[in-house]
Amino acid sequence: MSVLVLAEVDNGVLSPATARIVNAASKLGPVDLFVPGPRAAAEAAASLAGVAKVMVSANSLLADSLVATLSELAVLYPYMVASASSVGKDVMPRLAAKLDIQPVTDIVAIEGKNRFVRPIYAGNALETLVDDQPRHVLTFRASAFAPAASGNTAPVEVLENTVQSAAKLIAAHRTESDIPDLATAQIVVGGGVSVGSVEGFQLIEKLGKILGAAIGATRAAVDADYAPNDWQVGQTGKIIAPDLYIAIGISGALQHLAGIQGARKIIAINSDPEAPILRIADVALIGDLFEIVPQLTAELERLGIKR
Amino acid sequence: MKILVAVKRVVDHNVRIRVRPDGSGVETQGVRMSMNPFCKHAVEAAVQLAETGQADEIVVVSIGPKPANDVILTALAMGAHRGILIETDQALETLAIAKLLARVVDEEKPDLVLLGKQAVDDDSNHVGQMLAALTDRPQATFASEITLDEGALTVTREVDYGRETLALPLPAIVTADLRLNIPRNAALPMVMKARSKPLAVRPAAEFGVDLAPRLKVEKISPPPERVAGSRVGSVSELAAIIAADIDAMEAI
Ligand SMILES: Cc1cc2nc3c(=O)[nH]c(=O)nc-3n(C[C@H](O)[C@H](O)[C@H](O)COP(=O)(O)OP(=O)(O)OC[C@H]3O[C@@H](n4cnc5c(N)ncnc54)[C@H](O)[C@@H]3O)c2cc1C
Numbered sequence: 003m004s005v006l007v008l009a010e011v012d013n014g015v016l017s018p019a020t021a022r023i024v025n026a027a028s029k030l031g032p033v034d035l036f037v038p039g040p041r042a043a044a045e046a047a048a049s050l051a052g053v054a055k056v057m058v059s060a061n062s063l064l065a066d067s068l069v070a071t072l073s074e075l076a077v078l079y080p081y082m083v084a085s086a087s088s089v090g091k092d093v094m095p096r097l098a099a100k101l102d103i104q105p106v107t108d109i110v111a112i113e114g115k116n117r118f119v120r121p122i123y124a125g126n127a128l129e130t131l132v133d134d135q136p137r138h139v140l141t142f143r144a145s146a147f148a149p150a151a152s153g154n155t156a157p158v159e160v161l162e163n164t165v166q167s168a169a170k171l172i173a174a175h176r177t178e179s180d181i182p183d184l185a186t187a188q189i190v191v192g193g194g195v196s197v198g199s200v201e202g203f204q205l206i207e208k209l210g211k212i213l214g215a216a217i218g219a220t221r222a223a224v225d226a227d228y229a230p231n232d233w234q235v236g237q238t239g240k241i242i243a244p245d246l247y248i249a250i251g252i253s254g255a256l257q258h259l260a261g262i263q264g265a266r267k268i269i270a271i272n273s274d275p276e277a278p279i280l281r282i283a284d285v286a287l288i289g290d291l292f293e294i295v296p297q298l299t300a301e302l303e304r305l306g307i308k309r
Numbered sequence: 310m311k312i313l314v315a316v317k318r319v320v321d322h323n324v325r326i327r328v329r330p331d332g333s334g335v336e337t338q339g340v341r342m343s344m345n346p347f348c349k350h351a352v353e354a355a356v357q358l359a360e361t362g363q364a365d366e367i368v369v370v371s372i373g374p375k376p377a378n379d380v381i382l383t384a385l386a387m388g389a390h391r392g393i394l395i396e397t398d399q400a401l402e403t404l405a406i407a408k409l410l411a412r413v414v415d416e417e418k419p420d421l422v423l424l425g426k427q428a429v430d431d432d433s434n435h436v437g438q439m440l441a442a443l444t445d446r447p448q449a450t451f452a453s454e455i456t457l458d459e460g461a462l463t464v465t466r467e468v469d470y471g472r473e474t475l476a477l478p479l480p481a482i483v484t485a486d487l488r489l490n491i492p493r494n495a496a497l498p499m500v501m502k503a504r505s506k507p508l509a510v511r512p513a514a515e516f517g518v519d520l521a522p523r524l525k526v527e528k529i530s531p532p533p534e535r536v537a538g539s540r541v542g543s544v545s546e547l548a549a550i551i552a553a554d555i556d557a558m559e560a561i
Contacts (some may be wrong), residue, residue, distance in 0.1 A: 012470055044498050064475070065438065066447050090470040091434050091552060092450045095403070099439035104404040107433065121532070122431050123320070127328045127335050128532055129431075132525040168447040169481075172463070173474040185469070188558060213555070225488060231453070231467045237432065238487060240469070256325065257486035263532060267554065269547070284538035287547050294544055301548035 003174050004032045004054065006075055008068075008084040008093065009047050011039030013176065016046040018186040019085045019144035026053030026147040027083045029112050036075065038063050041158075048156040056156050067167035069096045075103060079137070086141040086241070087185070098139035105139040106131055110146040110264075124237040124260035136137045144185055145243035145264050177230040181207075184233065187216035189309075190244045190265075192235055195222035196251035196273075196291065200238040205292070206250060214309030218242065220258050236261035251291045254279025271295070311366045312355045312462075315440075316348040316384055318377040319430040332528035335430075344380040347425025347454035349387075349492040350485040354455055355423050356388035357484050357490060363457045364421075370413050372406055372513065374398050385503035386495035390469055392506065397513035401520055403431075407439035408518045414444050419480065421462070426451050426484040437484035447477045453488040 005027045010017040016037070027033050032054040037044045044058035063071065072093070076082055082097060084090035086108045098105035111119035116133045118140070184190065191213065193206040203219075210217050219229035221236060235242055237257040243264030250271045252258060259282065262268065270283035273290050280286050287294060320326060323339040329336055344352075369384040370461040371377045381392035395409055407427040414422060423443075427434035441448035449464035453472065456463045462477045467486050495503070513520060541547050 017371045063561075065450070066441070068391075071443065088451065088466075092438060092448075095433075095435035095438035096442040096448065098435075099404060099407055099442035102404075104402050105435060106524065113434065117527070120555070122529075123326045123335060124429065124432065125532055126326050128530050130527040130530070132527055133523070134525065135523050139407065161339075167476045169449065169477045171473060172476050175472040213551070221487065230471060231469050232469060233486065238427070245558055246551070248551075257322070263535075268535075269551070271547075275358075279539050280540075281534040285550055286538070286540045286548070287542075287544070294547075296549075297544040298548055301544055302551060305548060305552045307552055309555065 004034055004048065004079055005030050005081040005083055006072070006079040007033050007035050008037045008072065008090065009037040009043070010085050010089055011037060011043045014040050014043060016043040018149070019087060019182050020047060021050055021149035022147045022186065023083060023085045024050045024052050024140050025150035026112060026142045027081070028150065030081050030115060034079070036199050038068060044158045048158050049152045049154050050285045051151040051154050053154055056158045056272045057161050058158060059161040060154040061163040061165070063165070064167040064169050065092045065096055066169065067165040068093050069100055069218040070158035070165045071163055072097050073100050081138045081140065083140045083142065087155065090141045094139055094141050101137065101139065103135055103137055103139045105141070106133050107141040109140055109142045121260070124256055125263050126256065137164055143241050169223070177232050181210065182214065182216045182220060184216040184240050184242060187242065187244050189213050189215035189246045190218050190235070190242050191215045191248045191250065192220070192252055193217035193223055193229065193250050195226055195228070197223060197228060200228055205295045209295055212299060212302055212307055212309070220252055220255070249279055249283070250295060252279055253277050254282065310359065310364045310421070311368065311417065311419045312364045312420045313414065313417055314348070314351050314355050314367060314369045314384065314389065315422070315424045316352060316369055316371045316380050317345045317428045318342050318371060318373050318380045319345045319428050322346055322429050328529055328531040329402065332530055334529050341473045342376070342379070344383050345425050345428045347427055347429070347485055347487065348380070350487060350489045351414070351423040351425050352384045352387050352389060353490045353492040354485055358457055359388060368393065368417055368419065370395065370410065372401065372409055378508065378520070381508060382503050383495070385506045386500045388499070390506065391417055392508040393512045394508065395513050395516070396510055397520070399520060402522050402524065403433050403435035403439060404523065405520045407436050407443055409513060409516055410436070410440050411443040412516045412518065414440070421479060422482045424482070424484050426486050437482050444482070445507070446480050446482050449475050451478055451486045452483050452485045453486050454481060455489065463514040470542060
């Protein structure tokens with residue numbers, strides 16, 4: 003009973019989510035990893051504990067051609083698994099329909115070989131499902147699982163892949179930064195629309211930098227062009243589960259809360275003592291973010307915090 | 310050029326839902342229902358394409374109980390031309406929905422199918438991708454920009470690393486994200502006019518699709534509750550708390 007996992011490669015590098023998906027998937031059986039990317043990413047994947055074999059195809063693929071490739075491999079596997087990332091969400095339902103399987107996605111807990119828990123209604127309810135189909139197509143939320151250890155040396159097999167996509171990638175706009183990966187970061191600092199501008203977000207980023215934190219934003223902040231779309235946290239953005247989330251000028255709409263329910267600790271900075279985020283924050287400071295954030299950054303620097 | 314738009318009736322996104330104490334589901338009795346927000350963006354995109362002369366017919370389809378007529382009427386009021394309700398009282402899984410839609414695609418032969426990227430009730434984010442598989446069409450999910458220029462379709466997608474732009478041959482399937490456009494509120498005359506547009510109601514059983522669920526919902530439970538913690542009075546107190554948290558993280 004083995005598991006075919008679709009690894010996640012971003013810009014030629016194995017994404018940190020993959021180690022978490024491998025760890026989760028290995029609860030279901032030995033893992034074979036399919037790596038759509040360069041050899042170096044496959045070598046990194048081969049070091050993950052729980053991986054029996056890595057298959058690599060350097061062809062960069064879009065959903066239709068990736069599904070064509072995976073559905074050929076799929077005949078050998080009772081489980082096909084990916085991260086609930088933008089790639090996994092794009093590819094796995096298509097794969098499932100092609101194989102006539104009802105997928106189970108955004109899984110946050112594995113309660114057995116065929117019993118899974120997933121959030122619905124923006125995380126305001128949890129659905130426990132039993133999947134008695136002979137084969138399973140699943141996506142896991144990376145933030146809900148710990149990463150697999152490394153030190154393994156699984157064999158790497160190169161797949162010749164000639165499948166062509168009907169669609170063509172004509173441009174990629176990547177948000178270049180040295181900020182940690184949002185979906186797997188240990189600390190996240192998030193800003194809302196009240197941060198007011200791109201310059202305002204630099205205050206948030208400066209605080210984030212000394213904490214070694216990833217930066218998140220609300221939909222309202224992204225819609226206003228204060229922050230790039232890949233910083234959006236929530237029902238339609240990224241799901242995060244850091245040890246610490248610092249929400250700055252964020253009201254706490256249920257669609258935003260959907261993305262932060264897994265945070266171990268939430269600190270809120272907000273000028274409104276009635277803001278909904280304060281009903282769930284572990285620690286709150288009421289006041290003006292434009293005064294507090296620079297002071298906080300300076301104070302943490304004074305305390306010698308540097309990550 | 311013909312566009313098919315699929316829309317879903319869901320619990321309104323502003324409603325704070327309640328999980329039934331017996332674990333059997335989410336309370337939907339007496340709760341405000343409306344068109345899934347993402348579907349609204351899909352309808353708006355279609356209407357804009359018609360307004361610029363890129364499309365000449367917009368057919369909107371919904372699958373659900375009789376009251377799902379309401380969301381079709383909303384779409385017709387926004388500017389769609391004709392509606393189809395595939396009526397069923399059963400809660401269908403996404404695979405069954407995609408199979409029903411594939412039958413409609415067979416009948417209607419649209420050049421473009423637009424859907425919302427996910428529904429805010431089950432948050433599945435499946436149907437567009439599944440329909441693309443079943444109809445063997447290329448897909449562009451999570452669209453924040455769609456341009457159609459003499460049959461050449463270009464879609465910008467929101468992805469985890471930023472944005473990417475795809476060129477797709479038609480016919481194709483596109484799912485809408487929230488930054489695609491700002492959906493209009495139909496003016497009263499349009500709402501009145503919508504009532505006179507054709508709306509076919511067809512029982513789901515008529516399509517000869519296996520609608521039986523594949524999964525068993527064992528229970529629906531509320532998420533673990535979070536409670537408010539403490540309030541601090543100064544920046545230095547807050548800094549001390551953060552510093553202690555970081556010490557604890559690094560100790561592990
Ligand atoms: C279908 C759907 C999906 C959505 N998906 C998402 C999603 O994925 N992610 C998401 O974030 N949102 C999402 N939203 C939007 C969501 O409903 C909210 O509109 C949004 O999260 C609000 O963002 P905000 O907190 O920045 O803004 P607001 O709600 O306007 O809150 C601003 C906050 O800033 C505080 N403030 C103002 N000035 C200051 C100051 N000087 N100092 C300190 N505090 C200050 C205010 O007290 C307030 O609490 C979605 C909505 C819909 C309908």
